Amino acid sequence: MKSTFIAPAIGAGLLMHISFSALADSRFSQPLWQLKQFDQPESVVADPDSQWLYVSNINGAPTELNGKGYISQVSKTGKQLTRHWLTGLDAPKGLAISEGKLYAADMQTLHVISLSTGSHLQSYTLPDARMLNDVTAGPDGSIYVSDMLGGGVYRLRDNRLSLWITPESIPHPNGLLWEKDHLLIAGWGKDMQADFTTGTPGSLYRVSPEDKALKPLSTGYQLGNLDGVVRHNNALYISDWISGELYQLGDNQRRKVLSTQPGLADIGADSGTLYAPMMMDNTLVAWQLP
Numbered sequence: 001m002k003s004t005f006i007a008p009a010i011g012a013g014l015l016m017h018i019s020f021s022a023l024a025d026s027r028f029s030q031p032l033w034q035l036k037q038f039d040q041p042e043s044v045v046a047d048p049d050s051q052w053l054y055v056s057n058i059n060g061a062p063t064e065l066n067g068k069g070y071i072s073q074v075s076k077t078g079k080q081l082t083r084h085w086l087t088g089l090d091a092p093k094g095l096a097i098s099e100g101k102l103y104a105a106d107m108q109t110l111h112v113i114s115l116s117t118g119s120h121l122q123s124y125t126l127p128d129a130r131m132l133n134d135v136t137a138g139p140d141g142s143i144y145v146s147d148m149l150g151g152g153v154y155r156l157r158d159n160r161l162s163l164w165i166t167p168e169s170i171p172h173p174n175g176l177l178w179e180k181d182h183l184l185i186a187g188w189g190k191d192m193q194a195d196f197t198t199g200t201p202g203s204l205y206r207v208s209p210e211d212k213a214l215k216p217l218s219t220g221y222q223l224g225n226l227d228g229v230v231r232h233n234n235a236l237y238i239s240d241w242i243s244g245e246l247y248q249l250g251d252n253q254r255r256k257v258l259s260t261q262p263g264l265a266d267i268g269a270d271s272g273t274l275y276a277p278m279m280m281d282n283t284l285v286a287w288q289l290p
Helices: none
Strands: 001-009 015-021 033-035 042-047 054-058 068-075 081-089 093-099 101-106 109-114 122-123 133-138 141-145 153-157 160-165 173-179 182-187 189-192 198-201 204-207 214-216 226-232 237-240 245-250 251-260 268-270 273-278 283-288
Touching: 042 268, 042 273, 054 093, 068 101, 081 214, 093 245, 101 133, 109 133, 122 237, 141 173, 160 226, 173 237, 182 226, 226 268
Parallel strands: 015 251, 042 093, 093 133, 133 173, 173 226
Antiparallel strands: 001 015, 033 283, 042 054, 054 068, 068 081, 093 101, 101 109, 109 122, 133 141, 141 153, 153 160, 173 182, 182 204, 189 198, 204 214, 226 237, 237 245, 245 251, 268 273, 273 283
């Protein structure tokens, strides 16, 4: 079943018609594996140079500074788990890997962790940030971090973490993905309420580092309360935390390929496998991508 969706075309003042598939993809009917030994898993990232996944566990209220947050290490087959690989965090969320280091967003702090030793290397604190959320790495080694509650995107470059995109440009950014020569930002939406629902659904934006202008992708326009974003082959996959739905964007189409429970958080992908942290169910699920 398909319906027509109308959204702004990228780089043009015209409207284009996007095919929208409203039914879940049957190929997601059976997961490869799932583990339920987590405490509010929010983000998962795959190490491209090893067999390991890393999972952030909030372990408390999303904004609570309780020192109980931690990171788990899981094999990509789901058969090995070091539940408390790194402890002593507050409410860790987004993760990224670059040059042998794991970067973890933890409220007002960005942590840098050695993958080889599991030791804490450095921290960067932003007193004005409200809830640092997702993290991604650029090709030059720069690290980008979104602030979902405070708005804007920060950049770590030359050992300095500073505001890169203002909160006025994007009030509630969540998922980040650097690919090729641009940054993708998955927005949560506008007019956020106390329960994290929004008056306007979030959109997926492309940002050029030259002008930092946010341009909505037509297939990702007002899509939902967007969390994680990954690429597999010629398609993007985006999770909607509030609805628990997974969308596939590609070939001028957006398709709902999976319907789960609320709490489908910051997804990760590696070698044709999608890893999905189900934050409200304390579960990590692996799916084979089409």
